[in-house]
Amino acid sequence: MDGPTDPVQISQASGKAAGKGSAAHQIKWAEVWHAPVLALSFALLTGGLTLAVLSRPAPDHESQLQRVEHLLTIERPEDAISLLNRSLHPYESRGELDDAQHRNFHLLVGRALYLGQLALGLDVEENHRRILEAYVEAERAGASLNADDNYYLARTLISLGRVDQALLRAERQPRDQAERWLDIQRRAINRDIDHPGGDQSRALTTLSAFLTDPRTSEEERAWAAARQGRVLLDMGMAAGAIDRLLRDLQRVSPKAGEERARLLILLAEAYLAEGRERESRLHASQALEMLPHTSSLHPEAILIMARAEEASGETETARERYGRVIDRHFEHNATVRALLGLAETEAFLGSTIESIAAYRQLRDELDAGRGHRDVSVEGVMRSLLRRYVESFQREDFRSALAYAQIADSLYEASQVPPEVLLAVAEARSELASGLIEAGSGDPLAPRGIAGLDPASREEARRHLIAAGGYFQRHAEKMVLRDEERYASSLWRSADAFDLAGSGDRAMRAFLEFQSGFPGDARQAEARFRLGQLYQSRGEYRLASGFYRELIEGKDPEVKNVGLFADLSYVPLAQCLLLDGREEEHEEAERLLRMVVDGRVVREPDPRTRRDALVELGKHLLITGRYAESARLLDEVLRRFPTDQERALNRFRLADALRLEAEEMGRQLDGSIPDHQRRTLTSQRRTRLDNAMGMFEKVIEELESRPRASLSAVERESLRNAYFYRAACAYDLGDFTTAVRYYDAAHERYANDPASLVALVQIVNAFIEQGQLDRARTSNERARRYFASLPDDVWDDPYLPMDRTQWERWLQSTSRLYAMQEER
Structure with missing residues (x-):
């Protein structure tokens, strides 16, 4: 029926606040009842609901209330709720019911909502809360709850976690209704044991009363003994559990197969917790003997056997048992614990691929909402990090990364623990370092990915970008926890981004480090690398500022300046040449000559001298001083034969010789003495012969490499080498x-x-x-x-x-x- 919103409704969704009318207890209806003629609204009454004013004479409220009670007696809660909404709520909301009718109205609302939710098989907190409100209002108005209502209210209180109040209600049950008393006790015990935030100490107290009450049957005592054993185990009291279970087993008939097996499994688990694997296996085996394969306890018994075997060092046997649980009892929650056991035993046996696959399957089961009392997300994460450490220590960084990534995927991005973020970052960083080291043939080459082949370069870049991001997230987690770790991860983040060529992200991280840790020993390097980043962006003035500060040592707080001051001469000269005026070009040449001559570098670094030789050689080549350029570039090739830029330096040397020969040719066109002409002609021929041979070597070396691996400068040099080689032959005649x-x-x-x-x-x-x-x-x-x-x-x-x-x-x-x- 469509029409005005019904104030008395049942909700199917928990966690959302419902509106509240003047005197009604409004519950969202969980779902459409199966009765074809009834369709109840999902909306809540939010106050001020206008209902149709009945034009007929005032109804007989007593008879309506009796009618509601009758509908509930014959198990028609949906019709009872409808009648409460349409025939009684309008008058209750206007205060037109007398005290007795008001009292009965709320009593029937609580009863109707409880039975309505029960009929739908629901367990929604919002509904429990409205049921409680209705009963509380009825008692406040003077109602005395009968045995049924006390039972309904007790169950509702347990669902809301108000166990103490529920147990008090249970004591109001008549002695001849023992089953209801036992049911409330069982529900209270289960709530305290199984629900997060439950009170295990209270559960033990309730269990003690349950076990000693004469109303408890032998079967129920066996159930309570099992629950008591579980609580003691969960509280870490394995020895107490063993003592209690050994006594309880004497009270359970050997014919009570299922219940006795349950106690044996708990006893096996308690012995396992005590490190007594032999006794654990004995009792688990006894449980298996009395259980049919179809029993839900059967996989739990196999699981205990596998865990005991694993603890005894029989890892292969344990692995087989874990696999049996997974293969034969996949729908049982024991599979979740078996997957963890399988993953750990496979790792121990060296089957890393199989271990990773098992962990991934376990992650998927947890994501799907499956669980086991012995398996928590944090526990799985800790297990994965142990595998990560093992793989990392044997330098199997790909497996280490796989384990860390599974741990990462257990959490929402904002909830990932810091140790997992660090694990992913470090594994990624090591993988990138391995690619860089394997692809670098020049020990003097700057650390980076530029010299790698395209496939390796892209893989290393991906690892570095990811590492930088994870180091950055770890640094953010450490800001208020550990300053030293914050600084370390911030630095490693900047370093990874820099190596990957992600200049903007590297610059932000280095600037944060520079401002956040002024006294850190890495300050000089941070400033040097900021200079390099600005230089790579073409911001030569800003870059020069960082280099000059290091060379001049203006900031007394910056430690360990020496090396980075030395390293700053060449890049400062580069910046001056690229962006400076004529006088700055002269300063750049002076700086380069100071390095080449060994006048400024206090701690000799072969890279610095090589870079200075190359830069000065290039500058002299551009400015037409070919002979000196050739001398410097020849020194580079002789002293650094494995240099990554040897083909480019050989091309530059060949070009300097070619251009020097051209210059000699122009001199020969003039009027000079014969003996000078003969000498100059010989020298010119030698220069051209040498240049042609060098261009030939440049072509051979660069053509031997995949074209995709060549930089733009190398591709241009290769092209020009083809033409200049021919030009040398032409000039030789x-x-x-x-x-x-x-x-x-x-x-x-x-x-x-x-x-x-x-x-x-x-x-x-x-x-x-x-x-x-x-x-x-x-x-x-x-x-x-x-x-x-x-x-x-x-x-x-x-x-x-x-x-x-x-x-x-x-x-x-x-x-x-x-x-x-x-x-």
């Missing part, structure tokens, strides 16, 4: 070799505008050889290719085609036209 090399360059870079250089130089080489027909054909090919290119491609300053090549092509084209005209 070896035009046949030059054509061959230019053909190779054109074929390798057919779709690159740089290939025009090759086509043009082939034309020039053929003219130099007098092969005019081939020169014309090649020239037409070059012109067609030139015409196909847009003008903006020549804006690239790194194309290996400078003014000299354009001038040569123009001259060659003019010669070809002139020869054609002569014909």
Whole structure:
């Protein structure tokens, strides 16, 4: 029936506050009753509900109340609730019922709601609370609860955790209703034992009274003895449990198979807790002998046997028993404990993959809401962390990570324990370190992922980003708990993000560290790495500030400055060269020369000297001081043969030799004495020969590596090495070799505008050889290719085609036209 909201309703959802009317106890109806003619509203009365005013004469309230009572007697609580709502509540809410009717109304509301919820098989706290309110109001109004109502109220009080009040109500049960008294006692005991927050001491007191009461049957005493044993075990009183259970077993008939087996299983568990595995196995075996395989106790007995075997060192046998519980009794909650046992025994036996699989299955069962009294989320987490430590200590970091990740997945993100966050972070960090160490062939290379192959680089980056995030979360958990651990995890977070190339996150962490721990020994390194991060972002002024502070030692609080002051000279010079004015370029060169000459680095570091040699060599190359550049770059190659940038440094050296040879060529074009000309010609040829050989080695080395592993600078150097190798042959006058090399360059870079250089130089080489027909054909090919290119491609300053090549092509084209005209 649709219409106005019914104030007396049953709720199906717990945990939500319900509205409250003037005198009604409003309960949400749990679900639609199975009776096809009845549909009750789910809404709650929130006050001020307007009900239809009945136009008929005032009803006979007494007869209505009697009718409600009759409906409850014949087990029709739904109709009783409907009648209370429509025929009595409007008058009760307006205060029109007399005292006796008011009293009976609330008494019947409590009774109807209790029986209604019972009929639906519900156990909802909101409903229990409304039932209690109704009975309390009835008693306040002077009602005397009969045996049924006292029983209903006692059960309701137990459901609400008010066990003491429920036990007092139980004493009001007539002596001839022993079953109800026993039921309340049993429910009170179970509530205290099984419900979180239960009072185990009170449970023992209730059990003692239960066991000594003459109304308790032998079967019920056996149940109470088992419950008493469980409480003692849960309270850590295994010795007391053993003594009590040994006496109780004498009172239970051997024919009472199920109940006797239950006590034997508890006795086996108590002996196991005492470390007496032999007695534990004996009693578990006795329980198994008297239990059918279909008994719910059967898997519990197998479980105790497996645990006793595991404790005795019979790990393989224990593993088999745990597996039997899982395979044969999967629907039983003992499976949850068996999965934990299986996971631990598999790990002990070295079957790590199987152990991880068992832990994952256990996690899934816990997520699905299944449980076992001996298995808690925290207990599983502790077990997983023990496996993590074992794997970590044997440097099996992948397994360590798997265990830590399962522990992580047991919790909501905000609830993950700090030790789990740290475990995940450390395992990720170690995996990344392993990839970095395995992929670095240069002991002087900066620690990082840049030198790794693409697959390893991406894997290491993922591990580092994840490690940084978990270290950061651990640091946040430690802020108010442990300052030392907070600092450590914050630092490791910054370090991981930095290595992964996540500059923004690394910078935030280093800045937090710098401001939060001014006296920490790592302050100098933090400032140095902040300088590097700003430098990588192109913020050279900010980076220079950090480097200068370290070099000049302005902050007396910063400790251990020496090494990082030394390391700051080269990057400061780089910043000045990239962003400075002419006078700052001069300062940069001065700084680099100071490092190269050994005048400033107090603790010699080969990386610092190497970097200074390379940077100064590059600077001299750019500024046209080719001979000195070549000398420095040659020293780099000789002293650091395994340097990760050896191909680039060899290219730079070859280019310096090539450009020095060009400079010599210009001198030879002038007027100089013959003996100088002979010397200069020989030196020029040597420079070109050496440069050509070096370009050849650059090509071989870079072509041997996967193209995806090459940096942008390496790809550009490889391209230019092809063209400069050919240029050296051309300048040596070896035009046949030059054509061959230019053909190779054109074929390798057919779709690159740089290939025009090759086509043009082939034309020039053929003219130099007098092969005019081939020169014309090649020239037409070059012109067609030139015409196909847009003008903006020549804006690239790194194309290996400078003014000299354009001038040569123009001259060659003019010669070809002139020869054609002569014909």
